[in-house]
Amino acid sequence: MPHTLNSPDKMKGLWFLLALVAVAKAEKSFTGDQVVRVDVQSEEQLKLLQVLESEEKWNLDFWLHPVSTELPVDVLVPHTHLAAVKEYLQAHNIPFTVMIDNLQELLDQEKAEMKENHLREHSTRSFNFGAYHRLETIYSWMDTFVAQHSNLVTKLDIGRSYENRPMYVLKFSTGGTKRPAIWIDLGIHSREWVSQATGVWTANKIATDYGTDASLTSLLNTMDIYMLIVANPDGYVVTHTNNRMWRKTRSKNSGYACLGVDPNRNWNAGFGGPGASSYPCSESYHGPSAHSEIEVKNMVNLIQSHGNFKSFISVHSYSQLLMYPYGYTCRGAPHQAELDSVAKAAVQKLSSLYGTSYKVGSICNIIYQASGGSIDWSYDAGIKYSFAFELRDTGRYGFILPADQIIPTASETWLALKHIMEYVRDHPY
Amino acid sequence: MGLRGVIVLVGLMGTTWSFNATTIRPEAVSTDTFARPETTEETTEQKGAVAEEEAVEDVMATGELNPSHYPAQRAAKVVQHYLNTRYGSPYKLFGLKQVQSGNAEDVADSGRKYQLDISVHEIISDTKENCSAEVFFPRGVKQLSPQVQVSSCEELLKIDANSEEEALYQQYKTNKTLRTEKRLPDSYGHIDPEMTPFWHLGIVASSFIMLNESTENTLYNVAQVANITQLTTENDQLKFDCHVLLHDMVSQEIPQWKMLFTWSPAGGVKVLHTEQLPHVHDCEKHPKTN
Numbered sequence: 156m157p158h159t160l161n162s163p164d165k166m167k168g169l170w171f172l173l174a175l176v177a178v179a180k181a182e183k184s185f186t187g188d189q190v191v192r193v194d195v196q197s198e199e200q201l202k203l204l205q206v207l208e209s210e211e212k213w214n215l216d217f218w219l220h221p222v223s224t225e226l227p228v229d230v231l232v233p234h235t236h237l238a239a240v241k242e243y244l245q246a247h248n249i250p251f252t253v254m255i256d257n258l259q260e261l262l263d264q265e266k267a268e269m270k271e272n273h274l275r276e277h278s279t280r281s282f283n284f285g286a287y288h289r290l291e292t293i294y295s296w297m298d299t300f301v302a303q304h305s306n307l308v309t310k311l312d313i314g315r316s317y318e319n320r321p322m323y324v325l326k327f328s329t330g331g332t333k334r335p336a337i338w339i340d341l342g343i344h345s346r347e348w349v350s351q352a353t354g355v356w357t358a359n360k361i362a363t364d365y366g367t368d369a370s371l372t373s374l375l376n377t378m379d380i381y382m383l384i385v386a387n388p389d390g391y392v393v394t395h396t397n398n399r400m401w402r403k404t405r406s407k408n409s410g411y412a413c414l415g416v417d418p419n420r421n422w423n424a425g426f427g428g429p430g431a432s433s434y435p436c437s438e439s440y441h442g443p444s445a446h447s448e449i450e451v452k453n454m455v456n457l458i459q460s461h462g463n464f465k466s467f468i469s470v471h472s473y474s475q476l477l478m479y480p481y482g483y484t485c486r487g488a489p490h491q492a493e494l495d496s497v498a499k500a501a502v503q504k505l506s507s508l509y510g511t512s513y514k515v516g517s518i519c520n521i522i523y524q525a526s527g528g529s530i531d532w533s534y535d536a537g538i539k540y541s542f543a544f545e546l547r548d549t550g551r552y553g554f555i556l557p558a559d560q561i562i563p564t565a566s567e568t569w570l571a572l573k574h575i576m577e578y579v580r581d582h583p584y
Numbered sequence: 585m586g587l588r589g590v591i592v593l594v595g596l597m598g599t600t601w602s603f604n605a606t607t608i609r610p611e612a613v614s615t616d617t618f619a620r621p622e623t624t625e626e627t628t629e630q631k632g633a634v635a636e637e638e639a640v641e642d643v644m645a646t647g648e649l650n651p652s653h654y655p656a657q658r659a660a661k662v663v664q665h666y667l668n669t670r671y672g673s674p675y676k677l678f679g680l681k682q683v684q685s686g687n688a689e690d691v692a693d694s695g696r697k698y699q700l701d702i703s704v705h706e707i708i709s710d711t712k713e714n715c716s717a718e719v720f721f722p723r724g725v726k727q728l729s730p731q732v733q734v735s736s737c738e739e740l741l742k743i744d745a746n747s748e749e750e751a752l753y754q755q756y757k758t759n760k761t762l763r764t765e766k767r768l769p770d771s772y773g774h775i776d777p778e779m780t781p782f783w784h785l786g787i788v789a790s791s792f793i794m795l796n797e798s799t800e801n802t803l804y805n806v807a808q809v810a811n812i813t814q815l816t817t818e819n820d821q822l823k824f825d826c827h828v829l830l831h832d833m834v835s836q837e838i839p840q841w842k843m844l845f846t847w848s849p850a851g852g853v854k855v856l857h858t859e860q861l862p863h864v865h866d867c868e869k870h871p872k873t874n
Contacts, residue, residue: 550679
């Protein structure tokens with residue numbers, strides 16, 4: 156059986172090595188060059204690939220040579236010959252997929268990360284919170300982080316993603332059993348990178364300030380915080396390897412070539428209603444049924460089996476908004492006045508740091524009617540203090556927010572988060 | 585339905601209620617009277633490359649608008665695109681700062697007119713000014729572009745970036761030296777300083793498309809300039825070929841466009857040709873033939 160794209164560690168290791176070799180081959184530019192995986196179906200096709208390999212004019216670099224119909228063939232194709240090579244493969248009905256769609260970008264990134272790792276000690280003190288990290292880096296940071304703050308933080312495995320990646324929740328707790336808790340999820344839409352990055356910074360902030368910040372300490376003495384930093388790990392990996400603009404999960408859609416469901420249209424709150432699409436190729440496809448996405452189901456299961464969450468906060472980007480339910484209807488939520496006043500106060504605290512302005516309102520009024528959203532579900536499940544953030548910016552950079560804005564964004568957002576959490580602490584129900 | 589269901593119903597009616605639950609029972613969620621029943625997988629007859637959203641067009645707000653709510657915000661964004669098409673350059677880029685007030689009215693059967701007071705931000709000089717604008721969204725069988733009129737924005741439009749523009753123009757006029765396949769910005773939000781004026785040019789050129797494509801149900805921003813290449817200077821205008829990724833906040837789609845455009849300090853940006861690229865779907869792995 157041919158390798159799948161998603162035997163991550165082994166193949167990534169191999170490519171890393173090969174990338175290093177590529178870098179060693181002088182200062183060549185690989186901009187626009189692609190690595191294509193060819194699935195040879197017959198001896199005849201194998202021979203065609205071998206002929207291709209021998210043709211020097213194509214300037215193809217075979218990373219995995221055509222040796223057998225059982226094994227994949229990986230080829231680095233210079234961008235100048237991409238169209239011709241793909242046409243050739245298509246003309247002969249040889250199936251292929253693009254594994255790396257711009258080798259130069261990957262090399263640049265890995266070079267930068269290598270440098271970063273080189274300078275890094277095995278301590279979160281030198282972890283760069285002002286940079287965007289790949290999934291593996293975030294996951295390995297989590298382990299260091301938990302080890303360093305083991306009196307406060309534990310890591311919970313809440314289940315697997317569609318592509319079988321673990322989903323980890325950091326639980327901040329000073330004890331007790333099922334204390335009233337606050338839920339924070341980030342990165343459910345994988346392209347919203349400042350969200351996951353804010354999660355990492357915030358987790359560290361909570362652990363560092365516990366014991367020194369009186370308000371946070373008192374909060375953690377009676378309540379727990381659950382933080383899911385990467386709610387959509389499969390999508391996050393795609394944004395690093397293949398498509399920076401990927402939003403959804405990576406589940407297969409029966410009968411369609413398009414992958415994925417919008418995980419924030421998949422919750423059981425007005426499911427299938429306006430503001431979500433029934434077309435699998437759409438970015439806002441709601442999925443075949445509520446909670447069909449395993450990533451969503453894992454979150455739902457945790458919240459339901461815990462049974463004592465008092466606040467549910469989802470963090471997205473971009474637009475600079477702090478919103479409360481509902482999205483699936485423009486009718487006001489029963490606690491609208493209270494939620495509005497909490498949000499307004501939170502946003503005032505946020506803007507006190509750098510002057511960043513946020514708007515406040517219900518999802519339906521502020522951005523659009525959207526059914527199947529997480530905070531509608533949590534609110535209707537009885538978690539009164541349900542909020543959704545849309546972080547920086549307002550469209551200039553959009554999803555591709557420069558890394559130097561991560562820490563300012565996380566710092567200002569922290570003031571708003573803290574306000575909400577303190578309010579929840581002071582208004583038990 | 586039980587007590588829980590009744591409480592939910594009462595909540596629906598807008599009365600305040602206190603929730604004394606210590607457990608959350610799944611029943612409370614699934615028996616919501618206002619939740620839609622789970623839809624079975626539809627065998628869709630969807631034609632065309634781009635999905636149609638199941639957007640229900642609620643009766644649009646008329647009269648005075650809440651400046652924070654989306655109707656005024658979407659109309660104001662159109663003004664931003666308009667300003668960039670008219671006055672944008674490698675060193676002049678407009679952003680919407682705030683909507684102060686807005687008003688909307690239906691115009692017979694021909695469309696809808698918005699009157700807005702907004703504050704606009706010229707990003708590079710970091711100047712802000714209040715402007716008034718009118719946006720008309722025509723209604724019809726064929727989708728027509730919105731029409732925009734701006735007033736009392738003069739100070740902003742007088743911003744002088746002439747010397748930088750002229751320097752850039754001269755540098756690239758005879759030496760066709762720009763050729764980049766780097767995405768602007770890259771995945772990490774980074775842009776080389778020398779490339780920044782071309783990122784801005786890509787945004788300005790995209791503004792023509794965003795303006796043309798805008799409706800009351802869209803909110804466009806440029807997600808990324810995928811590629812910008814300089815072609816031979818023609819009629820003293822720098823000429824560019826450009827591939828951009830737009831983002832529509834309402835549908836969350838990333839439409840891709842190719843453009844041919846020219847620019848000079850005197851002529852501004854002129855778009856010669858635009859073409860929307862077909863929706864590229866991330867396909868599942870090619871189906872196994874065995």
